[in-house]
Structure formats: C-alpha cells, structure tokens
Amino acid sequence: MPRFKTTVDIFLTKQEYFDHNWMDSNKVIVPPKKDWTYDREMQIEDVDLWEVIWEASGGYGVFVSYLPFAEFWMVTNGWGTDGITPKFETFYGPGSELKVRTIMNKRGWTYSLQQYWVDEDKAWIYRK
Numbered sequence: 001m002p003r004f005k006t007t008v009d010i011f012l013t014k015q016e017y018f019d020h021n022w023m024d025s026n027k028v029i030v031p032p033k034k035d036w037t038y039d040r041e042m043q044i045e046d047v048d049l050w051e052v053i054w055e056a057s058g059g060y061g062v063f064v065s066y067l068p069f070a071e072f073w074m075v076t077n078g079w080g081t082d083g084i085t086p087k088f089e090t091f092y093g094p095g096s097e098l099k100v101r102t103i104m105n106k107r108g109w110t111y112s113l114q115q116y117w118v119d120e121d122k123a124w125i126y127r128k
Contacts, residue, residue, distance in 0.1 A: 001028055003052040004066060007044055010076065011085055017049060035122070036070030042092055044074065053100075054109050059086035062100060062109065071125045073100045094125050 004017040017031075031049060036042060042065065049067035059079040065072040073096050076086035091099050104111055 002030055003055075004031060005050050005052055005063065007047055007050065010050065010061070010063065010074075016052075031067065033067050033069040036065070036068040036072070038070070038093075038125075042068075042070055042072040044090065047072065050074065054104065054111055056109075060109075061086070062104060062111070064097075071096050073097065075100060075103055 005015075006017055009015050009017060036046075046068065047065045049065075050063035051066040053062040053064055055061035059076055061074075061076045063074045063076075071093055073091040074088055075091070076088045078087060079085070080087045091097075101111070103109075
C-alpha cells in the first residue's frame with residue numbers, strides 16, 4: 001500500500017498522512033491528485049503531498065511529488081546539523097527518476113519498479 005507524507009511530516013512531525021476513510025474499502029484508496037503544469041520549475045513549497053518511495057531512520061528517504069503529480073523527487077540525506085531537520089536534494093523534470101535511482105543503487109537502498117500509465121502529452125518527461 002502506498003504511503004504519503006506532507007512536507008511538514010517529512011521535516012517536522014515525522015508522521016504519515018493518513019485518512020481513516022481509506023480503510024472503508026477492500027481496494028487500495030489513494031488521495032486525489034492533480035497534475036503539475038510544468039510552466040515553471042517546481043519547488044518544495046509547491047508540493048502538498050509526497051509519496052514515500054523509500055525511508056529509513058536517521059532522516060534518510062526518497063519521496064516523489066504526488067500532489068501536484070509531477071516528476072519532482074526529493075532525497076533526504078540524514079539529519080542536518082540541528083539533529084532534527086534532514087539534509088535534502090531535489091531533482092526535477094526529464095531524467096530525474098533515473099538520477100534518483102542511480103543514487104539509490106549506489107547507496108544500496110532497495111526499491112521496486114512499477115509500471116504506470118503516462119498520457120501522451122506528458123510522455124516527453126519520461127523519454128530519453
């Protein structure tokens with residue numbers, strides 16, 4: 001089952017975004033999503049909800065923008081100097097998933113590849 005976090009959850013509360021109504025069905029229920037327009041480069045402040053791709057203790061994790069839905073990734077690299085806020089780097093646009101997978105492979109972080117449908121008008125983001 002997919003997991004979600006808000007930016008505040010990642011950086012401050014360390015909790016997950018969860019709606020108890022999701023348990024009212026025998027199917028996987030996910031929050032509604034809206035596509036990013038790609039009219040400018042996305043920033044962390046633009047993201048309302050992240051899908052958790054991989055996460056471990058110590059402030060390490062990989063997240064992808066879910067709301068709005070976009071090719072925008074964040075990798076957290078352990079706690080910063082304050083011991084609370086994780087250090088992070090972001091990756092945006094075409095080729096960003098490959099960059100994140102390369103980082104995960106180098107660090108030995110496990111993940112699974114999933115097929116997902118891409119509308120033709122958004123295919124340019126995923127082509128090599």
